[in-house]
Amino acid sequence: MPPQTVNRKSAREVFVTDHAPAGPDEFVIAVRVAHDHPLWSDQRAQTHDPAVVIEAFRQAFVLVRHEYLGVPRGTPTAVQQLTLAVHEPHAFRADGTTPLQGVIKVGVTRTDDILDIVGDFLIGSVPAMALSFRSVLFPQDSYREIRDYQRSRRAGRTVDMDGPPEARLIGPELVGRRTRSNVVIGPAAQPNRFPLVVDRSHPSFFDRDYDHVPATLLIEAMRQSALLSAAETGLRTGEALLTRAELDFGMYVENDVPASCVVSANGHPGRVIASVGIDQADVRVASGIVELTEINP
Template structure:
């Protein structure tokens, strides 16, 4: 009899932070992993019910967006533990897709962590890695996700960053750094988790708030704004704009995304997120784009859905 690898995965012990490119154990979600089939892998994840960022939700649900970070960590484990990619190899996500299949799987009681298994499949072509997977809570398929990413040789990465940095340097005469808008406007309680400020020029164009001391977004050193913060800025901009379409932002969850990331985003050069939202009957679709120094650096579509009691 063949043992199902998923059935043997444990949720009690988190892997060491360095295994998922993190510093703080608080930011580690992977607990176990194993090969699953000829080309697949299964990764067990656990997210604390009181995580300072991912539990800070007015929907009283586990945040579906946390699975993006869990998926990223699963990707790190797979490429290093099974695919032979050396640790420290620079990597960048170029495309991200997700779709929530069962929102009720994210119900929370305020004391129980979110536990699930990410089943992934990886395709490697040269320096590109495509990973697709399913997130299960128990036996329920809660979400599907996929990343398209690229691996950089260290020398190439440094050349690219030096070139991009030279073309987008900080402007001493730029406007003062944006201050975060009120957290309830984007479904948060904690102001430190708000990553957009009030529009300064156009109504639906929100400046990014980049706080390098944030314990989750900047758990390790970055020479650019991490994708997790960009995604959150897109979501918060969409939530704020969706309120004009009648969506109750304190009761809305991210249920679908199709995003593309271009060049890296500098941490000390102003950036804004432009959004256009339309919707009806409790669901809003938002077109979003992040601009820096007159360049569109990330864009895509987000879907927000009101959570039913």
């Protein structure tokens, strides 16, 4: 698909390859993610990354609302709630040379300016994962008013970070990554509180211009913070997948105001459930739970 169809700039960041209606308010979207994608194939675990399906689902949502639901391009939107559940973790196994390919089947319900999209991701014939978004549509004027108000609440909190982003990162091996530039948190300044490191030059998280931190980066920060905390319970972070999430996004996160991810993990070796939250300017702006599960070699 052309990148602009799913609000991307780079063709490498487009994961939707085809689409078709399947019934009233039901749609089928084909997905393909390259085996060597610099972000989404950077797992230390020998698996495809279920989190990339969140981005594919977002792209499917963009396509459906514009191509089928008549929402004008450029209409501001915000995801308020997100859920995912991996039903078949072993379906995500990777050999290092084969792309992740599958089909997203979705249904959409619209109530005024609220859109609910619920679907399944199938790898071959296997229902590997279920996802849902609740998103709100904003008129342009309303969006500008909301953003001006939210920025005004954090006026005076902006800072210039010292040094390049990569100088403030933890080691990638601690959070199941290979590449340092894909780490989005720094060492804990307080117990179980990890500062967000926002690199606006990152080619995947910031493939287009945002006036806020994109949700994909926030979700990755939550996962990385949970992995780091879960390691204390004995979880082998290099073999762990994100297998469940229930997340709420209450406010936009500013690019230039310090933020941190707060996490509390509990469980046992092999499976951990963590409560996570994003704080900025003394406000909890996102929260929820994530589940991490080891996939045995």
